[in-house]
Amino acid sequence: MKKLVITFLALMGLVCKAEINILPTPEFAVESEGLFILSKSTAVIHCDQAKDSATWLVKKLNKPTGYKLKLQNKQNTKNISNAIILDYVDSESLGAEGYILAVEQNGVMILANNEAGFFYGCQSLLQLLPAEICDEQKSDTKWEIACLTIKDRPRFPWRSFMLDSGRQYQKPEFIKKYLDQMATLKMNKFHWHLTEGQGWRIEIKKYPKLTSIGSKVAQGKEQQGFYTQEQIKDIVAYAKKLHIDVVPEIDVPGHSEAALIAYPEYSCMGKAPKSVMGFTSVLFCGGNEKTYQFMEDIFTEVCELFPSEYIHIGGDEAPKADWKKCPQCQKKIKEQGLKNEHELQIYFTNRLARFLHQKGRKVICWGDVVTMPGPAMEKNVVVHWWNYRGHKDKALKEAIRRNQEIICNTNYYSYLNFPLTPWNQYRQNRTFDLKTCYEKNPSYLKPEYTDKHENIIGMGTCLWTDWFVQEYMIDRRVFPRIYAMAEQMWHKGKLTSFDDFYKKLKTHYPRLKAAKIDYGPAMIDEMSKGYKWD
Ligand SMILES: [Zn+2]
Numbered sequence: 001m002k003k004l005v006i007t008f009l010a011l012m013g014l015v016c017k018a019e020i021n022i023l024p025t026p027e028f029a030v031e032s033e034g035l036f037i038l039s040k041s042t043a044v045i046h047c048d049q050a051k052d053s054a055t056w057l058v059k060k061l062n063k064p065t066g067y068k069l070k071l072q073n074k075q076n077t078k079n080i081s082n083a084i085i086l087d088y089v090d091s092e093s094l095g096a097e098g099y100i101l102a103v104e105q106n107g108v109m110i111l112a113n114n115e116a117g118f119f120y121g122c123q124s125l126l127q128l129l130p131a132e133i134c135d136e137q138k139s140d141t142k143w144e145i146a147c148l149t150i151k152d153r154p155r156f157p158w159r160s161f162m163l164d165s166g167r168q169y170q171k172p173e174f175i176k177k178y179l180d181q182m183a184t185l186k187m188n189k190f191h192w193h194l195t196e197g198q199g200w201r202i203e204i205k206k207y208p209k210l211t212s213i214g215s216k217v218a219q220g221k222e223q224q225g226f227y228t229q230e231q232i233k234d235i236v237a238y239a240k241k242l243h244i245d246v247v248p249e250i251d252v253p254g255h256s257e258a259a260l261i262a263y264p265e266y267s268c269m270g271k272a273p274k275s276v277m278g279f280t281s282v283l284f285c286g287g288n289e290k291t292y293q294f295m296e297d298i299f300t301e302v303c304e305l306f307p308s309e310y311i312h313i314g315g316d317e318a319p320k321a322d323w324k325k326c327p328q329c330q331k332k333i334k335e336q337g338l339k340n341e342h343e344l345q346i347y348f349t350n351r352l353a354r355f356l357h358q359k360g361r362k363v364i365c366w367g368d369v370v371t372m373p374g375p376a377m378e379k380n381v382v383v384h385w386w387n388y389r390g391h392k393d394k395a396l397k398e399a400i401r402r403n404q405e406i407i408c409n410t411n412y413y414s415y416l417n418f419p420l421t422p423w424n425q426y427r428q429n430r431t432f433d434l435k436t437c438y439e440k441n442p443s444y445l446k447p448e449y450t451d452k453h454e455n456i457i458g459m460g461t462c463l464w465t466d467w468f469v470q471e472y473m474i475d476r477r478v479f480p481r482i483y484a485m486a487e488q489m490w491h492k493g494k495l496t497s498f499d500d501f502y503k504k505l506k507t508h509y510p511r512l513k514a515a516k517i518d519y520g521p522a523m524i525d526e527m528s529k530g531y532k533w534d
Contacts, residue, residue, distance in 0.1 A: 021507045022127045023483055024186060024490035026152035034105040038129070038143035040067040043083040046118075047074050050086035050110075053118035056241065057084070060126060066138040084108040084125070086118050097188075098153030101125060103145050116243045120186050124150060127184075131510035158407055158458025159489035160189035160247070161482070163474075164417075166196025166255075167218075168465035169225035170474070176238055181479075181517065183242035185486035190239055191312060191460060193249045194227070197257035197276045201226045202248070202305075206297050209262040217258045217276050222470050232305050247364070248306045250298060251314025253284035253348060260284070266291045268326035281321035286344045287328030296355050303359045310382065313352050316366035318345060343374040353378035362405070367395025370402065377402055382457070388412045388442050400455055408443030409460035414485055416478045417464040420521055423533035424467040434505075434522035435498050438484040444495075461485040473534050476520030479512055480505055 020029045038061070046054035051073075058069050074087065089100065089111035099121035100111040110121035128146070132139040161182050163170070179190060194202045200214030203226060215226035227235075236246045257273040257280060264272040266284050273282035285291050302311060320341035323329040333344050346369060353363045357380050364382040371387075371394050383399035388410035399406045411418075414437070418430045432440075443459055463469075463478055483505050487495065495501070505522070512519045521527040 020128075020148060020150075021504050022124050022150070023504060023508060024487045025496065025501075025504075026124065026150045027492045028151045030149050032104075032147040032149065034147040035144045036103050036105055036108055036147060038065065038067075038084075038145070039082070040065075040069075041082060042067075043070045043072055043077075043080075044086075045072045045074050045077050045080060045083050046086040047088045049088055049115060050112070050118040052115060052241070053110075053122050054086050056119070057086075057122040057125070060122075061133070064133050064135050064137065064139050064141075065143055081106050084110070086110045086112075086121070089113060093153075094151075095153045096157065097186075098151070099124070101148075101150040101152070103128065103147045103149075105147060108145070116188075119183075119243050120152070123184060123186060124152065127511075131514050134511045134514035153492060154186065154490045155492040156456075156458035156489055158189055158460070159187040159486070160191045160407070160409070160458070160460035161187050162191035162193055162249075162409075162460060162462040164193045164196070164463060164465040165199075165201050165227075166193050166251070166258075166465075167198045168220065168222045168468065168470055169199065169201060169215075170222075170471045171225075172227070172231050172235060174471055174474075175235055177517075178478075179235075179239050179242055179244055181482075181515070182244055185482065186490050187486055188244055189247050189310075189458075189460075190244050191247045191249060191462075193251065193312075193464075195249070195251050195256065195259065195314075197255050197273075197279060199223050199226075200258040200262065202232065202250070202302070203228045204298050204301050205229070206301065207263065207294070210259055210298075213262040214258040217261050220468060220470075229301075229305060236306060245308040245310070246306055247308045247310045247312055248302055249312035249314055249364075250302060251312075251316070252295065252352075253286060253345070254316065254318030255279055255314060256284055257282060263294070266294050268322040268329060279317045279319070281319040281323075283318050283320075283322055285326060285328055286323055286341075286348045287326060287330070287332035292351055295352060299352065299356060300359075303356070303361065309360075309362055310364055311356055311361050312364040312384070313349065314366060315345065315349060315369045316386070317368060320345075338375070342372050345369055346374045346377060349381060350375075350378050353381050356380070364407065367391070367399070370398040370404070371395050373398070377404060379404075382407060384409060384460070385443070386411055386462075393442070400453065403455065406453075406456045407458055407460050408456060409462060410442050413437045413441050414443075414459070414461040415464060416461055416481055416485075417466070417469055419477055419533050420524070420527070421531075421533075426467065433524065434481050434484055434502065437481050438487070438495070438498050438501060441485075441488060444488045459485070459489045470534075472518070475518040476533065479517050479519035480508065480522050483508065 097116040099117040102109045112118045130141045132141045198218040200210045211226040257276045260267045261272045268285045323341040362380045367385045382405040384407045385396045413432045
């Protein structure tokens, strides 16, 4: 093992741009002569810390190869050859999620100093095998890997994919398929948008009407479901094995029509909202103490279900017309010495932030909450910058000024629901291709706001389901453009040219096909005549 590491360190000076097609691109990679051939007699040997990753890897390898690879603890192993070895290395330079992967003719070695590192090393190894490895069916492929050495670690600790299950419901199996793909792309936060005007999708035992009424307020066929607490626990556990935290979003005080149809007493006027489309000014009342109790009850159950350090509380697009008219909201503004309704939303955010701080959590809110100056915010509030189309970098700058942590996730160009060409209400100015996503993402273009700013914890990408993006339409929007996002989140160092990236990406199409992803076109040239987004 030591010999390998030393060899590798000697090679580190040679930054190689070879034909290694792993995506996201590893930090350093060097090719060498020869092939390793995975066979039925290959052993998978692991140290104690790598047990889970090794078990996961064997499961992944056994199905398509039809082998029954043996799993062995390193301590019980004497003769090591023709093996994949996962071993601990005491290297600070790998950081919290990094790994070294060395493939030689007589074996493969994955070195890391923690479980996430082992897991990502396994993910890279799978990408080196033929595409059939992504299929569940047994294949007679020759399982060979060209020899190489990789040292890799992520650019950002926060790498999220958001799915809007509020406007449209998706089945739990679909969510799991996305978790698998996220893991392939080394993304580690599944931001699950669980509530919307068009649907409340999370079972809350104390308030059963949230789902018995709130999950059925919209008309569509796929707008009638919700996730039981048992289903949620199952998804959280599934994600954990893939080193993904599930970060739930309960969007308040706006985008809450579904909840307020179920419990109108928590709105300002005490009346159920008439519309669930778009977003309305029917908000949770920011002046009523009973609203805060209701919120705390809900977030208590949310925290029991989701061990994530981060809880998202939404806060976007909350027009204040009702708050302006509401005697209780106005009373609260006066009592608290606030200037206006915008400041009342900061107060509302701080109340929830303090409550969740007691539970050891950080809270995330969309940038809307800080687009205007106002009172200080709690330290545990993270600002999720999104509205580049409307406010450019206003929220980002304000969050930096306030010294809050920040997630970069601008609607230009990380909202993958914007299709490649116009569809439904997505006009020409709400479309983009892979090249634009790769080259023009504002949060990538401005290094003064990203790598060089310690407040920025990472980047996100989203799939919103507005305008009736149903489950079967999601793959063709997300894939393959999500690869460009993953590359920006993970790859440490300068991005390669778009042409190089695109060439590499195309080698992944057979993998997506094998994994039964109904991916769409990345560029206009790839679009068949009459291609349909629905
Ligand atoms: Zn009110």
